[in-house]
Amino acid sequence: MPQQNTEILAATATGIARAAQLLRQGELVSFPTETVYGLGADARQGAAVAAIYEAKGRPSFNPLIAHLHSAEAAQRYVVWNATAETLAQAFWPGPLTLVLPLRDGHGISPLVTAGLDTLGVRVPAHPAGQALLQALDGPVAAPSANPSGRISPTTAAHVRAGLGGRIAAILDDGACGVGLESAIIGLAGPEPVLLRPGGLAAEEIEAVLGRKLAQRDAGDPLTAPGQLLSHYAPGAPVRLNAAKPGGGELYLGFGPGDCDLNLSRDADLAEAAANLFGHLHRLDALGKPIAVAPVPDHGLGEAINDRLRRAAAPRD
Ligand code: TXA
Ligand code: MG
Numbered sequence: 001m002p003q004q005n006t007e008i009l010a011a012t013a014t015g016i017a018r019a020a021q022l023l024r025q026g027e028l029v030s031f032p033t034e035t036v037y038g039l040g041a042d043a044r045q046g047a048a049v050a051a052i053y054e055a056k057g058r059p060s061f062n063p064l065i066a067h068l069h070s071a072e073a074a075q076r077y078v079v080w081n082a083t084a085e086t087l088a089q090a091f092w093p094g095p096l097t098l099v100l101p102l103r104d105g106h107g108i109s110p111l112v113t114a115g116l117d118t119l120g121v122r123v124p125a126h127p128a129g130q131a132l133l134q135a136l137d138g139p140v141a142a143p144s145a146n147p148s149g150r151i152s153p154t155t156a157a158h159v160r161a162g163l164g165g166r167i168a169a170i171l172d173d174g175a176c177g178v179g180l181e182s183a184i185i186g187l188a189g190p191e192p193v194l195l196r197p198g199g200l201a202a203e204e205i206e207a208v209l210g211r212k213l214a215q216r217d218a219g220d221p222l223t224a225p226g227q228l229l230s231h232y233a234p235g236a237p238v239r240l241n242a243a244k245p246g247g248g249e250l251y252l253g254f255g256p257g258d259c260d261l262n263l264s265r266d267a268d269l270a271e272a273a274a275n276l277f278g279h280l281h282r283l284d285a286l287g288k289p290i291a292v293a294p295v296p297d298h299g300l301g302e303a304i305n306d307r308l309r310r311a312a313a314p315r316d
Pocket of ligand 1: 035036037038064065097099116118119124142143144145180181183195
């Protein structure tokens with residue numbers, strides 16, 4: 001695709017107005033959310049959505065999340081239900097995506113849903129992301145703003161390193177606070193299903209629902225987020241649950257002890273989530289194999305371990 005000059009926009013009224021204008025013109029704009037930076041396009045413009053896949057080099061069977069400024073805005077595009085209302089009241093704006101049936105006359109490009117009759121909707125909490133969605137007052141389709149298969153971006157510098165020259169602009173507002181993509185809950189079937197663990201712990205969602213979430217059917221490729229097992233991957237091999245590094249390995253620690261970088265010296269899972277992708281980017285830049293300390297599998301640890309398993313999975 002042709003090289004372009006990627007504008008770096010500050011999170012000011014001027015920068016946000018420019019970002020909204022570019023989206024309206026069918027351009028790609030990366031914007032911050034509390035989870036990771038998204039690569040946004042107006043979800044109603046098929047050519048703009050197609051450009052997302054092109055810029056990322058992403059397999060086109062993967063559906064995208066539509067970002068809205070409010071639950072009311074989301075209800076213009078999906079068939080709402082009582083469980084969605086409960087979860088939206090409890091967790092929106094925030095790191096939660098709900099998959100619901102598309103509504104008649106929705107106007108969303110079929111490229112966003114990859115032809116499914118459901119749509120993932122999310123209301124992000126980040127102030128600059130929110131301001132952009134309000135300025136556009138329309139649905140923004142946005143995967144994470146990284147080349148397909150690589151580590152998700154939690155700073156504007158990560159986005160520029162991966163996609164600079166391929167997108168119109170980056171709305172820069174510092175580092176993302178949560179650091180892991182949203183949890184995705186399927187609400188289009190008979191019971192709520194955890195489609196992807198993420199930056200909101202499944203236990204918190206279950207506490208609000210008063211019931212356990214069903215687990216997704218691993219054999220169902222289209223409702224399975226991601227997809228390709230190898231994902232979020234650094235260039236060099238990654239070895240998990242390593243009590244210590246082997247010769248020539250960098251060590252990504254968790255909890256007290258010697259290491260090259262520590263996800264959280266205090267063994268705090270929220271801190272580890274916020275650090276995960278940034279630390280992987282930094283170790284990746286050193287070009288050596290990476291050994292990762294064990295991370296407990298509860299709370300946000302479930303999503304951290306999901307991303308680590310993808311980083312460590314065999315590559316094509
Ligand atoms: O935190 C996040 O969710 C970030 C930020 C940018 O909002 N976005 C993100 O998007 O992680 P992406 O494209 O990397 O992941 C979206 C996932 C996909 O893996 C897809 O399989 C799933 O959401 N998904 C989207 N729509 C779906 C649908 N209708 N049914 C089932 N899964 C869906
Ligand atoms: Mg992604």
